[in-house]
Amino acid sequence: MTARLLLLLLGLVPLCLSAQILYKYVDDAGQVHYTDRPPADAASEEMDIQVDSLLGPAEISARRADYAARLQNVASGRVVIFTTDWCRVCKKAKRYMDNHSIAYSERDIEKSDSARRDYERLGGKGVPLLQVGQQTMHGFNAGSLDRLLARQ
Incomplete structure (x- = not known):
């Protein structure tokens, strides 16, 4: 046996x-x-x-910190989220932030050339891409976002 x-x-x-x-x-x-x-x-x-996160597809990095800091300074919200109209995960991330009163600035990479350039400079791999201070999150995971916000 x-x-x-x-x-x-x-x-x-x-x-x-x-x-x-x-x-x-x-x-x-x-x-x-x-x-x-x-x-x-x-x-x-x-x-x-390569799996970058045990919690899901979200990957957080501190790359491009200088550019990220500049981007954060111009953003009207606490979080900058790069999206597209067709992205369901983007909608989920925005709904989560709305429900938890998290201020954010949305930038659609298909409607704005400047948003697309900023997205590419931040190492965009897919949407959503969230920028919190000098940290970048590729994808969305609510727990990871909460931890990023707690560090700010």
């Missing part, structure tokens, strides 16, 4: 390891695709995936 269980667990190890590899390829129509298996008929690029 113990030997069977051990064999079963050892058989699952390759499955766990292969789940961490991600391949990126572009099809004939120019569409970018991501998959866990390399495509047979297209050249692909193996992606290096």
